[in-house]
Amino acid sequence: MKKINPYKPNSPVPPGMFAGRLEEIKALENGLYQTKHGNPSNFLITGERGIGKSSLITYIKPTAQGDIVAPGYEPFKFVVVNTVISNKSTLISFIKLIERNLKREIGKIEKVRGFLDDTWSFVQRLRIMDSGIDKAQTHEELDLIIDDFSFSLAQTCDRITNPEKGEVSKDGIVIFVDEADNACVDLHIGYFFKVVSELLQQHGCANIIFIVAGLPEVLNKLAESHESSLRIFAQLKVRELNPEDRKYVIDRGLEVANEQNAEQTTISSEARNLLSTLSEGYPHFLQQFAHSAFETNTDGEISEEDVGRGAFKVGGALDAIGSRYYQSAYSEQIKSDEYRQVLEIMADSMNSWIKKSDIREKFTGSEHALSNALQALTSRKIILKNPSKVGEYRLQHRGFALWIKLFGQRKKEM
Template sequence: MFIGRAPEFDAIDRALAQALGGNPSHILILGERGIGKTSLLNVAGLFARGGYTWNDRKHNFLVARISLNENICLVDFAINLRNSIQREIDKENPGVASLKKAWDFLSRFEAAGIAYKHEESIKNNAQIIQEFAFSLVDTIKSLKDSAQKDGLVILIDEADKASLDLSLGSSLKSITETLAAEDCNNILFVVTGLPGTRDVLTKSHESSLRLFQEFNLGPLLKDETITVIESGLQEAKKISGKETQITDEAKDLIYVFSEGYPHFVQQIGYSVFEVDEDGLIDKGDVNTGVFAERGAIKLIGDRYYAKFFYKDISVESQREILSIMAEKWNDWITKKEIKEKFSNKEKTLDNGVRSLIEKGIIIPREGFKGQYRLQWASFAFWIKNHRKTGRQ
């Protein structure tokens, strides 16, 4: 079940048509944690390969997909991409010749250790990028000739995690420039990540953002959230055979608690469904499902917030900053307001805030210096309770 995101799908549809016409316009999709980036990327992949129809539109691309992390160097990036392309070809067109020849330059890295691949990625960066792009050119030729594909879509998830060494922005820029020079214009990149991806890209090349048309995913709208809840109940009925009704008030309340964040809608939906005993979900069921001992907030907290609060933060002063911020729920708070309650030095506050922003735990207000907020009201709720009860 996938709901909403019509503007993004329109853009992806257009971009695919442009890639088919030889004039690709790459896409960057940004959004906070759990907002639905990976889900969108998956459905976009399905759409591009013809497994999903949008507004009566269907496409015929080969779709490769990679997910980045801080250990991936340029050579790994190329190896993972080649493997993904090969896997897709094997699945869909087993008759097409292997890509081994097209990606021959990777053979010298195949048996090499991590250190060698990383060293070479930096030392021979320009050359590897050239060979990488040429391999893509050969791949496209083979895809069009023998697999009758319209082109290649490369999905890159978790781009915010790209290491500085990978130089994602300049690597993509050089690759796309080489592709254009080789008149190989049927490749579309769709990149997703946390909002910090913008910094990752600009740090590696100032103008690399210009490669993309950018989309910022927001929470689902109220009617979309309600559609997710209703479809969830229908799916549950298919699986369990049990019919469950839900009052309008309960739907509204799920929207209020979830704030339209898809991962919260999902979890709250499950928790509330579990709590209900009489086949009619009402306001009381929602409250119990959300706040009970093993309720949605506790489960979401265990999965996301505890990680932010403990694993990602090693200094108590940063937890103190979050606790002060939580008093305003997820509203904007100024540094001055935090400072008034903060028990440490101003420098510690500055460093703490910077680190929390870098980790994607708090959000800086664009255009307003020294203003921040927590991502979710439920995170604030969890912090408040957690500090009170001291549970970990």
């Protein structure tokens, strides 16, 4: 009989199956508490692809809204605005997105709707501007837009924290901004956050925070747009899950499966260990390996063999992870076998620095080909050049290294 698979490699984990991140959650809860009491602190969540940034946002959102009560705190009552940045987002489209989502969240009461329409009327003007042929805005125009935006946001926050009769009082506004690494120059992302947070302060508005998430590249984007924009954020770096949390993810998944499916599923402790080791704590590897093992299993107990076959078979977990996250870097962007060989050699050291001379020892191509490969891979930011040691390189992301390494193992096994 077909069973519902509890492991979800393609979407942020639901709060009921969320593992670990205690430090990060504590910091975010404290940030909400501080913001509620007029001491706002913005957060910047960074981490590699698939490490769990969006899941952390998904987890903290119901806490901010008061659907989940954080231990030791009264329920929070923030208005939550969700935004995701794409490589097409401009400052104007981003502001419109926030306005629209705010209206959706709090504009259900008619009186409030009227207030919002008045307060955000400047957005009408932006609609005309953005549809103009020449979209390049001068700095002066941008400043005016950001000024209008900050004022409207402050007014809105004031209204919901000091409501009129019949309206529910809120703690403030939390604006989530996911995939911020997509930001293009036209978004002026660092400048935006820096100026908005200063203006909010000037307007006496102290109950709004931005919780921004993205790949580590976002740090550069923010700094390039405004050099001191990083200072307005407390940084949370999301890392691999520890072995205990990995075990929790596996076991909790089976618990959920066994509630949903008539046919029960168990896992041997060897299989559990293998899932944990193979994933090296990368949550997207773990979810995908567990998903594929669950699919592969037929006798009700997931064995080491189910894990191995699910991971390495054609169309299995490694292929799925590759096509979702890494394939383009590995084969589409890099057509040459020699480049791929360099990556494979480097992946043996995961993402630690490795000397060119050490790569050369294992490389079968010419000296010239090796130099070309290192240069091309560096310019595509797939590998990094050590700024303080000549002739040393490393893979940018550990997750990518792990994927290449495991992929190499598959070839040998098959």
